[in-house]
Amino acid sequence: MALLEIRRVSKFFGGLAANSDISFEVRQGMIMGLIGPNGAGKTTLFNCITGYYPPSRGEVVFNDKRMNGLHPDAVCKLGMARTWQKVRPLARMSVVDNVMVGALCRTNSLTKAREMAMEQIKVVRLEQRLDARAGSLPIGERKKLEVARVLATQPKLLLLDEVMGGLNPAESEEIIELILDVGKLGITQMVIEHNMRAIMRVSDRIVVLNSGEKLAEGNPREIVANKAVIQAYLGESDA
Amino acid sequence: MNMKTSTADIRGIATLPLLLTAAAIILLFLLPKFVTSTYALHIMILIFISVIMGSAWNILGGYTGQYSVGHAAYFGVGAYTTKILLQYRHIAPWYGVWAGVAAAVATGLVIGSICFRIRGPYFVLASIAVAEIFRVSALNLPGLTNGAEGILITEVPPFKIGNTVITDFMSKVPFYYIGLVIAIAVILATRLVQNSKLGYYFQAIREDQDAAHSLGINLTLYKNAALAISAVFTSLAGSLYGLYVGFIDPGTVLDLGLSVQIVMTCIIGGIGTILGPMIGAVVLVPFSEALRSNMIAQALIDSGLVKEDSPLGTFLKEQLSHAHVLIYGILLVVVILFMPDGILGFIRKLFASKRKETA
Secondary structure: OEEEEEEEEEEEEOOEEEEEEEEEEEEOOOEEEEEOOOOOOHHHHHHHHOOOOOOOEEEEEEOOEEOOOOOHHHHHHOOEEEOOOOOOOOOOOEHHHHHHHHHOOOOOOHHHHHHHHHHHHHHHOOHHHOOOEHHHOOHHHHHHHHHHHHHOOOOOEEEEEOOOOOOOHHHHHHHHHHHHHHHHOOOEEEEEOOOHHHHHHHOOEEEEEEOOEEEEEEOHHHHHHOHHHHHHHHOOOOO | OOHHHHHHHHHHHHHHHHHHHHHHHHHHHHHHHHOOOHHHHHHHHHHHHHHHHHHHHHHHHHHOOOOOOOOHHHHHHHHHHHHHHHHHHOOOHHHHHHHHHHHHHHHHHHHHHHHOOOOHHHHHHHHHHHHHHHHHHHHHOHHHHOHHHOEEOOOOOOEEEOOEEEEOOOOOHHHHHHHHHHHHHHHHHHHHHHOOHHHHHHHHHHHOHHHHHHOOOOHHHHHHHHHHHHHHHHHHHHHHHHHHHOEEOHHHHOOHHHHHHHHHHHHHHOOOOOHHHHHHHHHHHHHHHHHHOOHHHHHHHHOOOOOOOOHHHHHHHHHHHHHHHHHHHHHHHHHHHHOOOHHHHHHHHHHHHHHHHHO
């Protein structure tokens, strides 16, 4: 069953089509990779899906509900949550408080929220940093905090926008493990990533965007072998 | 480390402020029994009003990060509603005050639904503009507000329950107690907010609106909630001021200068903390009173540091009281430069570095 359906979504900024006529679906339980060169429209698509922009055309259907026109907070309450390419820690709040803000989406009790937060902090292995100010964390831990915070909102679908950006190989490895662990919890994920090795490892299926259009879709093996994808990434060959 | 001592330490840290707070409250309640100087009581009442305004602003500005520089609007709406009802409708202030609160909250929700669409410096400008609309309106609606002449009522009707007169408001003491009670109420409210979902959401909005939005926080709803709480107490401060001072006009209770003074109380004390606005008020109110009343110049002359007939002496005596706004400004610059987290933040940093040295 499709948890998320993108139906012919377009987004125009003035005359520029950041997304044009994109369609695909994300099935329950899968990890969907979303790749493409810089400026391909990946983050714009995330913004259209999560309510930051209304799509200019087309429909976003989540859990059989039309999402167009809903605000990000309503989208989150319905079970679709996103992280940010540029991390957005609540800098002067502690790690545990950051995650509690996410948990408070599902409860009004601080005690309950703290319990829920602790659970997610364990998932991302930040137990040692509970009381540290979020703004003081190094980038690797900030990315983990972001994942814990968004997990605490108890999403059915998690959208991760370049969680490995700016990380060293060891840290990236940890995030890969984390994505796979979250997948095992039964949470469907859509992952934007530039790190090809990582995306090939975690994704069940991959959608490739280029210049705002959908270029290809398939399992990782098909995508690596796809001529159009190779061209988009490496350019025309002269030979 | 030994577990027993560490838990005892934690408990000690938690009970000490509680005891100090209780002691301070008892002292403040007993104060008018010992202090009979009306001037001292006057200063205390002004401090209470300043604490109420500052703490009220702090909920919106300090915790939620929405720097309103138009809080005079709520102060003025409170003061005017109470006094207009008393003057023209003969409604006793203890009812009028609540009408003032309702009017201020309604005003806040209208202002909020317009201004909260914009962020950062644009919100600041919009909040100033809206407050100015109120000031200019009050000036130009003499039928309602008596225009620039203002409203003067020096006699507050006695407060009765049944036939027993609780107080006749003939001295400063009843105003002192009313100010104290409201000040305690606003501080309690701040604490409640801080330890609730509201407080977490307010701070999340302050730290990053987009992140907060994506975590399921309805920005408009929670910003308006913060503004409503803030407006309630700012309006109470306005009503109390109007009744206590007796005279209000658009140039005092709806003035941009008042809005700035409210923000300054918080910046100088420490934004986003419970103690901050209290410290700000305790420092600023006596300081500006001393400047205005020429006390500082007189003290310098009396102490012999400056000769009265010297050019400096005459200058200080004649000019210093006019310069209180300038000195206020200089103080603000100094605090922002050297104590970016206010006096409270500065004191905490001092203690933290001392602890490190001893450790």
